[in-house]
Amino acid sequence: MVLDSGDTAFILICTAMVVLMTPGVGLFYGGLVRRKNFISMLALAFIAFSIVTLQWVTFGYSLAFGPDIAGLIGGLDYVGLAGVGMDGEGIPDLLFMVFQLAFAGLTLAILTSGVAERIKLSAFIVFGLLWTTLVYDPLAHWAWGGGWAASLGALDFAGGTVVHISSGFGALALALVIGKRAGFGQYSMEAHNIPMTLLGGALLWFGWFAFNAGSALAADGLAANAFVVTNIAAATGALAWLAAAWIKGTPASIGMISGAIAGLVAITPAAGFVGPMAAIAIGGVAGIICYGALLFRTNRGLDESLDAWAIHGVGGFWGALATGIFAAAAIGGVDGLIYGNVNQFLIQALDAFVAMGYAFGMTYLIAKVVDKVIGLRVSEEEEYVGLDLALHGESATT
């Protein structure tokens, strides 16, 4: 029970960097929507983070990391952060708590992809509190709080299932419940400010180092490995998507940055288990299949508007499998498929499937209930005018 100042320093800064990812998502999404909903996307990110902060410190952390109950959820011992103090092993308990808080907040922000440009603010707040409680907290418990997935030996270094499968498939469910944007498919809804999306992407790339390397919870060689593979997967993902899009037509910068995010997502569960050369494969494949998922999504006329499903959902799923494929005992103590460990691959697949099913189903349920009770969606006029003016009374630029 002794603190290490180096590890503590590392996780303190990492936490700040992960917090910055939430407005990063806001900028990323805000640039992709139409100008009239720019502020809305940014505000949703801030609000997501703020409500999760309060939920987490009052009871969410306890649900996720309290003493395990039946492998499913944590007990209420840490409600109000009781017993979560300034000391701890390696790093202060409070610091671990807030590092995890940053993950929870970010996850809800990613989910706004599915309801972009059409959700009621009040409904989002209610939905968000329910979602983080009923979806995020259990998933975090399963993987990291001593739940069944952890017991089974499922590997999720920094949140492939907890953060990305959950938000990606959650966004899909949400999009199905709330319905398409008015005019979707009839006229083009181009990204209105791509440089903001690229800036948001840069902040995400930056924060992701902290997200993945910080998940080592120590400033050590494992953190360095996570850092390196994170960067490699991002770069490969960016180039792979760019190349694929170039072959099919145009090397758009949105594709490039989406590919980087896809690579980052896919390496997330694997970052502490695979080496640099595997990261090239993981990132490259992620760039290609997430691009494919996006094409599939648009061809099907689905309005999961900002592609959390294609990038986070599909990328996270691939990452969970890839961890089971490329894990090397030399790095994280566990071997994967390519080293003959079929079992690990099957565990990964099971974990990913359950997370996908649970996140999708539970999100669908919550969304339906919220929609019935208070209504998820703004009025037709409000949507036409745009949420910036209609809800916030503001215009992004004058």
Next chain:
Amino acid sequence: MVLDSGDTAFILICTAMVVLMTPGVGLFYGGLVRRKNFISMLALAFIAFSIVTLQWVTFGYSLAFGPDIAGLIGGLDYVGLAGVGMDGEGIPDLLFMVFQLAFAGLTLAILTSGVAERIKLSAFIVFGLLWTTLVYDPLAHWAWGGGWAASLGALDFAGGTVVHISSGFGALALALVIGKRAGFGQYSMEAHNIPMTLLGGALLWFGWFAFNAGSALAADGLAANAFVVTNIAAATGALAWLAAAWIKGTPASIGMISGAIAGLVAITPAAGFVGPMAAIAIGGVAGIICYGALLFRTNRGLDESLDAWAIHGVGGFWGALATGIFAAAAIGGVDGLIYGNVNQFLIQALDAFVAMGYAFGMTYLIAKVVDKVIGLRVSEEEEYVGLDLALHGESATT
């Protein structure tokens, strides 16, 4: 006299993050003004930071942290950074110096709120050098350099009085001296680029972790506590202001981010002394009263243009009192009002009052003198055209 690499690593990075807050203020303010003064607000932030850098390393640091003279000011022993070297206790002396430099630079940048869209560049430089010397340096000395406030036992963990009361009430004095913007109250002067304000706010939130947690000067449990309460107060402040504005009309994103800043300001002096649940109270109240202060300010027709007074001044004042109310010995070694320590509350109140009076009075004096001697304000035509074109010969966007 031995360095700790973890603590040193922490404060090195924290310093960089606090430095980033100054352009963060520039963006925050730049988004709030009219387009024709966007560059001006950003440039003022950079210039504030640059001139304070030179002042601080030549003599400012010595005034603040040199050997105490009568509880009022530091001696000149460290002029030119003489004797401020690469070694130190825990962290290098040079590092402590530059961490404090970042605070000083930021404080002057906050002050530009009071003269936005109308100050002469030359006058700002002269005023800024005088202000940081005659207001900031003494206040820093009183609180942290061994001055009277420190001797009295006044608590200011990260700068509630030194940074926020001083800049907030300073901005008010400055606004009174320079006068209202032409057309103020006659036509609306809406924020021209709210996403930039939100981005600036995100950078401030990010940097504030370093500001407050770094003030522990070590990567330890106290830093973790400061980090956690900082985040809680920001989130609560954001939600409280948003809710209050919603009840009165519209949940504007500017209110949301202003509430976050209000929460951050209020928790600043308290961050090393109060726990997470107190942070909810401190942040929530900050969101409400700073919103009230803003309404008061606009109702009175005061053109303290970007609300440094309402947010930093009033929020800082509340934070100083709140520290006296909620301090818990278990965290920072001192109890506050709710633990029966009336004395601490009175000390806090006294400290806040003196800081407020001194900052307001001295700023008023300096502003008057500069106005008399070289004139604070641009010509009517320059103001009409906007400072970007009139002073810098540039346009924000083409």
Next chain:
Amino acid sequence: MVLDSGDTAFILICTAMVVLMTPGVGLFYGGLVRRKNFISMLALAFIAFSIVTLQWVTFGYSLAFGPDIAGLIGGLDYVGLAGVGMDGEGIPDLLFMVFQLAFAGLTLAILTSGVAERIKLSAFIVFGLLWTTLVYDPLAHWAWGGGWAASLGALDFAGGTVVHISSGFGALALALVIGKRAGFGQYSMEAHNIPMTLLGGALLWFGWFAFNAGSALAADGLAANAFVVTNIAAATGALAWLAAAWIKGTPASIGMISGAIAGLVAITPAAGFVGPMAAIAIGGVAGIICYGALLFRTNRGLDESLDAWAIHGVGGFWGALATGIFAAAAIGGVDGLIYGNVNQFLIQALDAFVAMGYAFGMTYLIAKVVDKVIGLRVSEEEEYVGLDLALHGESATT
């Protein structure tokens, strides 16, 4: 062979911060070009970083830091990061590798100044891979990988020659080969979004702390010194350029931020060898001479479009010399000219000259070859329409 968690924490975060500098350059440049090439500049930065990432982890790192061959280049021992692992001295070897990767990526991004608004994407990728292999890797080896410059005792703390002379003079060569932008000199090509340039500049200033202080490879007093002198040189550079431009006419914010970058560039090789007061001189002179270089460049009608030559090339050259002038044994163990060590000054001059000549000549050669084989430049129509639409099929803002 034992890791220090504080040093590791420091370099982990520093690396993330240096990575953020690459999109920082993208924003800086993106704001300076015409709107129709905003996305292009950002995309080039991301692409530069991505291709260098793959080059570096496959063989670039080995060329730079592999066992020395004749003082000229590193051997292939580390190809595919073989033998670069999670342990190391002080910090993990993998971490040192990725810290250096961030430098290599950034350097290529700086170079895009010379071909802004007119380079073919395919040509840039080919050129970039050749350039980083044939120019960057050898220069890195000479200075830091045990090459001839290191043997000679040339000082380059964080990359004055490796990063800045190479990219600055490389950009000049590239500009000469690709030719002027259509219409250059005939009508004005004003910066289209100065706030983005200032934001990019702020991210650069932020990242530069990590760049220079991180080059100590430890969180110690030397890092603190590097941090402090970095900040001083930036501030002084900003004010010096601003003042010079003011005397000649108008204190433009672009000049101010360019001066800051000039100061940062110049202090880069010196950061671990000079003290705070020398930093004032180095930064101030950098602001003036880089401004002079810019005026010279525009007077000569050279279209090295975004002034990498004037700022990075000339500033880096001055920095290399200044290191030989102001180095103080008390700080970095070596004395410079002002302490009577003429020799060091001559070594610095030689090193800078060779780096300049090699970078300029080799870049010219590579550019000529790429131009002959696949063509460096887009068609006249594509240039007229702008690279955003013509190459990426996107518009920065709608």
Next chain:
Amino acid sequence: MKMIIAYIRPERFDRVKEALVEKGFFALSVTEIRGRGAQKGITLRGGKVSIDLLPKLKLEIGVEDTFAESVVHIIREAAWTGKVGDGRIFVLPVDFSVRVRDENITTA
């Protein structure tokens, strides 16, 4: 010659453009404007919020007199949704017009 000035919904622009091209009318100039018609914009949540200026696109098309009516017709058809805010088209007389490039003056 006539100058046709049409204020339309931004989301109908692509459709209008295509309809014009189909009938052989290529030239046009587009400006982003904000506007309101006789309805005073849109009122939300039972009058609590009223948005009086909405983004519209303004098209300007200079055509020979004989084509004016058919261009107006094409635009109207492609821009029509039947809801408030569809816009308005004005036809103004032009004294004469010249092409900068070829100095070929058309008077009408």
Next chain:
Amino acid sequence: MKMIIAYIRPERFDRVKEALVEKGFFALSVTEIRGRGAQKGITLRGGKVSIDLLPKLKLEIGVEDTFAESVVHIIREAAWTGKVGDGRIFVLPVDFSVRVRDENITTA
């Protein structure tokens, strides 16, 4: 019908809009432009800096012939400050105009 084109100070826009609404004129289109009048813009610091294009708003209002003069009058009154840069109003003839929505053609 007439098309009234008014270049005014941006800061007077709200006042002009209200004045128009008061008299029952709702419809208008607004464009952000830059311009200068016969005074060649503004000269600062004794001629050292001269700003030749200042931001203005352009209003376009299509009205029946009979209302043209009174709309001009309303705008002028509300836009007036008496200082250089107040702007100018032009009244152009309109051949005819149609509403996209209801196909109700007004000819004048």
Next chain:
Amino acid sequence: MKMIIAYIRPERFDRVKEALVEKGFFALSVTEIRGRGAQKGITLRGGKVSIDLLPKLKLEIGVEDTFAESVVHIIREAAWTGKVGDGRIFVLPVDFSVRVRDENITTA
């Protein structure tokens, strides 16, 4: 009075402005627009990419009848490059015009 509406290349704006000032025409209003002429924009890489709307500047200049032709002439000369995309100038009749500031009504 006439209203001259000129669509020109943005990069020729400074030249046009100077040419006008030289001949004593100061007043003008400028709007950023996008447009295409009869050539349907620009086609790149053998038709693989086609950019149909390019940024242009629109100048509006209200002048006395007698000056209309010479202003058109000045603009055309200064805006001319001889390549596709040089733009077009329209001259519209103006019923009357007033200056907001001095209430000095000019009718033409």
